[in-house]
Amino acid sequence: MRKEIRITGFGGQGIILAGYVLGKAACVYDDKLATMVQSYGPEARGSACAAQVVIADSTIHDPYVRKLEILAALSQEGYDNYVNAIEDGGVLLYDADLVELSEHTSKIGFKASVPATRIAEKMGRRMAANIVMLGFVTGCTSIVSPDAMKEAVRTSVPPGTEEFNLNALDQGLAHAEKAVAGAGKTAQ
Numbered sequence: 001m002r003k004e005i006r007i008t009g010f011g012g013q014g015i016i017l018a019g020y021v022l023g024k025a026a027c028v029y030d031d032k033l034a035t036m037v038q039s040y041g042p043e044a045r046g047s048a049c050a051a052q053v054v055i056a057d058s059t060i061h062d063p064y065v066r067k068l069e070i071l072a073a074l075s076q077e078g079y080d081n082y083v084n085a086i087e088d089g090g091v092l093l094y095d096a097d098l099v100e101l102s103e104h105t106s107k108i109g110f111k112a113s114v115p116a117t118r119i120a121e122k123m124g125r126r127m128a129a130n131i132v133m134l135g136f137v138t139g140c141t142s143i144v145s146p147d148a149m150k151e152a153v154r155t156s157v158p159p160g161t162e163e164f165n166l167n168a169l170d171q172g173l174a175h176a177e178k179a180v181a182g183a184g185k186t187a188q
Contacts, residue, residue: 001032002056003143005070006085007133008078011049014130015074019051021134021152022144026055029148035063048077055143072137073099074116074129093137095129112140112179119171128168131157135172140179 005022009015016038023034037052052065067087073079073094083102086092089109094101096113105111114136120128131153138149150166157165 004065005053007072008050009074011047015049018130019053021156022053025144025148025152029151030144035060114175131165131168132172135169136176139173139176
């Protein structure tokens, strides 16, 4: 098993943290192997940003995403940059309020949206949109188990914010449950 995912957005959204947490969930709590490669623009906030995560059951010889199976987009620019790289039958998960789909989605096997930023804003911290998206990714793809993701979030966020972030994760998981039920299948 080898799964390749790219989480993309802009600086300041916690994209790199999301990639780290996903990899940690796989390695530390789901007994898999993972690599993460990050990229971002020269500005600290507002520039394009992406985390490439490869999760596998055996040794990963190439840490880069070569066959993009899952794209989680938290910005229009990130979506525009990577939507064409999604493999046939791949998975597209995106922020409903920040990404407008183009005509390039016909080859995608499963696509679903979550209002991650809006949910985080209603919770009182826009910065939690990345954690909402991680819940959504986890619930829609089963790339890691929900229990592994919960432990990875709990042990990766700043002290004192654990419960808040676990609630954000649960919000994403709940939206994934609805998306999967509506599609009649789980994305793989």
